[in-house]
Amino acid sequence: MTRLAKFGRPASSVLIYAVLSALIILPFLSFLAMSFFSMDGVTINRTPTMLNFYRAVTDPVMMTVFWRTVLLCGAIALVTTLIAYPVAVFIDGLQGVARYVMLTAITAPLILSYVMKIYAFRSILGGNGILNRMLLATGILDAPSNFFVFNLNAVFLVLVVLLAPFAILPILLSLEKIPASLSEAAADLSASRWTAFRTVTLPLSRPGIATALSFTFIMSIGDFVTPQMVGGPNGFTFGRIIYSQFGLAFNWPFGAALGVLMAAVIVIVLAMAMRLGRVPGGAAR
Amino acid sequence: MTRSLSAQAGLALITALLLIAIYGPIGVTVAGAFLPMKGGIIQSFTPSLAAFEKLSTDAGLIRSLVVTLAVGVVATMIAVMLATALALFSTERGGTHARVVTLIVFLPFVMPPMVTGLSLLIFFRDVGIDRSLLTVTIGHVAIILAIAYRGIAVRLTDLGRSQIEASLDLGASRWQTFHRVILPNITGSLAASALLCFALSFDETLVTLLLTGTESTFPIKLWGMTRLGITPAANAILAILLALTLAGSALAIGLRRRSQP
Numbered sequence: 014m015t016r017l018a019k020f021g022r023p024a025s026s027v028l029i030y031a032v033l034s035a036l037i038i039l040p041f042l043s044f045l046a047m048s049f050f051s052m053d054g055v056t057i058n059r060t061p062t063m064l065n066f067y068r069a070v071t072d073p074v075m076m077t078v079f080w081r082t083v084l085l086c087g088a089i090a091l092v093t094t095l096i097a098y099p100v101a102v103f104i105d106g107l108q109g110v111a112r113y114v115m116l117t118a119i120t121a122p123l124i125l126s127y128v129m130k131i132y133a134f135r136s137i138l139g140g141n142g143i144l145n146r147m148l149l150a151t152g153i154l155d156a157p158s159n160f161f162v163f164n165l166n167a168v169f170l171v172l173v174v175l176l177a178p179f180a181i182l183p184i185l186l187s188l189e190k191i192p193a194s195l196s197e198a199a200a201d202l203s204a205s206r207w208t209a210f211r212t213v214t215l216p217l218s219r220p221g222i223a224t225a226l227s228f229t230f231i232m233s234i235g236d237f238v239t240p241q242m243v244g245g246p247n248g249f250t251f252g253r254i255i256y257s258q259f260g261l262a263f264n265w266p267f268g269a270a271l272g273v274l275m276a277a278v279i280v281i282v283l284a285m286a287m288r289l290g291r292v293p294g295g296a297a298r
Numbered sequence: 299m300t301r302s303l304s305a306q307a308g309l310a311l312i313t314a315l316l317l318i319a320i321y322g323p324i325g326v327t328v329a330g331a332f333l334p335m336k337g338g339i340i341q342s343f344t345p346s347l348a349a350f351e352k353l354s355t356d357a358g359l360i361r362s363l364v365v366t367l368a369v370g371v372v373a374t375m376i377a378v379m380l381a382t383a384l385a386l387f388s389t390e391r392g393g394t395h396a397r398v399v400t401l402i403v404f405l406p407f408v409m410p411p412m413v414t415g416l417s418l419l420i421f422f423r424d425v426g427i428d429r430s431l432l433t434v435t436i437g438h439v440a441i442i443l444a445i446a447y448r449g450i451a452v453r454l455t456d457l458g459r460s461q462i463e464a465s466l467d468l469g470a471s472r473w474q475t476f477h478r479v480i481l482p483n484i485t486g487s488l489a490a491s492a493l494l495c496f497a498l499s500f501d502e503t504l505v506t507l508l509l510t511g512t513e514s515t516f517p518i519k520l521w522g523m524t525r526l527g528i529t530p531a532a533n534a535i536l537a538i539l540l541a542l543t544l545a546g547s548a549l550a551i552g553l554r555r556r557s558q559p
Contacts, residue, residue, distance in 0.1 A: 133323030235410020
């Protein structure tokens with residue numbers, strides 16, 4: 014090896030891995046270990062047991078909420094990506110100032126407080142909210158609708174809107190990488206615009222689609238603030254149940270076990286996203 | 299490629315609808331700073347600056363803002379320094395070391411904030427560290443580290459080895475090489491990473507909620523307020539932040555335009 018290999022060698026490996034262990038590895042291991050403990054009244058019993066996992070998968074209420082949450086977050090990921098794709102295509106087609114302005118318009122809201130945005134949605138979606146009043150005033154509705162009033166529909170709508178920028182950006186990045194010459198070649202070979210899009214642009218933007226789907230899924234399944242704020246009493250999600258185990262219910266081992274289940278779902282989703290993200294035809298781009 | 303007019307109109311329509319949905323709640327927030335509101339419902343349409351006057355006397359709110367800034371600055375500095383060391387380490391060693399470091403660094407970022415936050419919560423309790431602003435800051439470092447690491451590692455890879463090898467061959471020490479050759483070359487990505495890290499830390503809610511002690515940051519203060527109703531003073535802060543963000547973005551766009559002939 015060249016001398017470069019020696020750059021920064023002394024003791025650095027030990028130091029680097031020590032810092033990473035203290036900051037990241039040990040916390041995740043504590044989390045995993047906690048899921049095998051149990052509660053003795055208000056103290057944590059550190060004898061390993063599988064009871065938490067057994068309870069989690071046999072409790073019908075827990076499993077209902079679990080599958081409902083997975084379904085909800087899958088739907089959120091799908092719909093958000095379906096909306097984000099055409100928006101990314103639109104921005105990709107812009108040039109110069111218009112492009113920068115649109116990019117800013119999409120990314121600037123990310124800076125504004127998450128809690129505040131959800132709170133603002135409450136004044137829009139509520140029974141006496143702006144949306145209902147507008148629909149009444151325009152005569153679309155005769156009486157206020159309860160469809161979006163503090164239930165899972167409201168959680169769905171709020172998360173789709175809030176997560177859309179996170180889906181637009183990766184898709185836009187993958188669209189930007191596609192050389193214009195490919196679409197032109199398709200056009201020269203007398204493909205219609207739609208055929209060119211379907212056979213050239215869409216397959217080549219698969220990495221962006223995969224990132225958008227997995228990112229929005231993970232962000233929504235791990236969220237407990239949005240369901241808490243617009244989900245109402247019936248809008249229970251898995252995240253909310255886990256959070257409650259560390260608060261009022263005070264059963265950290267059971268909460269950790271539920272968290273491990275959630276992490277397992279996420280690992281599966283990431284593996285699926287990696288498969289989906291491969292550009293067909295082999296060669297890595 | 300040129301698009302048909304109808305396709306372009308359809309895309310523009312979807313984009314416009316999404317922007318309305320995104321900016322609706324922001325509009326309500328800004329309106330709350332100027333118009334009297336009760337429970338998120340606008341009471342009348344006579345604008346006033348009363349919220350901004352209340353803000354100047356709301357010590358608790360201002361304190362939470364100062365705490366958030368302090369946590370953000372400290373966490374960003376630690377994350378950028380640590381990420382620089384990690385990026386140097388993994389680009390230089392390559393192979394398994396690079397893969398392992400990248401995997402570990404991205405773990406807290408890829409897992410939802412709740413899983414990361416709970417892991418840190420349990421770990422701090424196991425080792426006997428009470429929840430405080432210290433634990434919040436460590437939590438923020440764990441989350442934003444991946445962003446800084448990625449930005450710096452990409453820049454280091456682009457930089458390549460030849461300049462560093464040349465410097466070492468010419469007898470510069472490792473520290474001199476870092477200081478005189480590497481650092482000037484990565485300043486841009488350090489600054490960009492720091493900005494992104496600070497922005498993430500400033501609005502971090504989920505991990506902070508799990509790790510905070512008695513002192514709360516601005517997002518946690520807002521979260522606490524949501525039960526009783528967010529005060530107009532909080533709306534005023536957000537209106538100011540939004541104005542600063544938009545002004546900053548406009549400035550950045552302007553600078554970029556000027557630098558492009």
